[in-house]
Amino acid sequence: MFIACSDFGTNPKEEENLGEISYKSDIQPMLNATCINCHGNKGGLSISTYSNLMKGTSNNGPVVIVNDGAGSLIVRKLQGVASGSRMPPEPLNKWSESKIETIKMWIDQGAKNN
Numbered sequence: 001m002f003i004a005c006s007d008f009g010t011n012p013k014e015e016e017n018l019g020e021i022s023y024k025s026d027i028q029p030m031l032n033a034t035c036i037n038c039h040g041n042k043g044g045l046s047i048s049t050y051s052n053l054m055k056g057t058s059n060n061g062p063v064v065i066v067n068d069g070a071g072s073l074i075v076r077k078l079q080g081v082a083s084g085s086r087m088p089p090e091p092l093n094k095w096s097e098s099k100i101e102t103i104k105m106w107i108d109q110g111a112k113n114n
């Protein structure tokens with residue numbers, strides 16, 4: 001009886017994913033870890049801040065299309081289905097499906113600065 005409630009909170013990550021994705025705590029840290037070495041402020045596409053990401057100063061226009069994760073260039077580059085190289089480029093590893101899905105969901109949720 002009264003064995004501890006060890007089932008609660010054993011999978012916080014999964015619970016989090018059911019809710020709203022946060023730009024600040026979910027998205028920017030992933031971009032910082034893999035992308036901003038090349039997409040910082042060296043010219044070309046910068047994704048170092050929310051406003052830069054949304055501005056999408058790229059050769060091909062905006063990289064985020066609000067509410068259209070699947071159609072957004074950033075997601076298509078991560079999946080490797082857009083023209084040019086997959087992002088991040090070889091020899092860096094392709095992002096896991098769950099990371100790509102997180103970006104996609106955030107865009108589908110309105111790409112908020114949250």
Ligand code: HEC
Nearest residue numbers: 034035038045058059060063073074077084085087088089
């Ligand atoms: C080693 C350097 C490097 C890294 C790391 C890198 N990129 Fe890139 N990225 C490039 C280069 C070079 C291009 C332009 C050539 C191309 O589109 O294939 C590019 C193009 C892009 C484009 C298209 C921009 C346009 O002008 O149309 C997007 C979107 C993008 N990268 C997103 C990302 C994301 C997201 C990450 C992190 C997961 C990332 N990149 C990591 C070098 C990099």
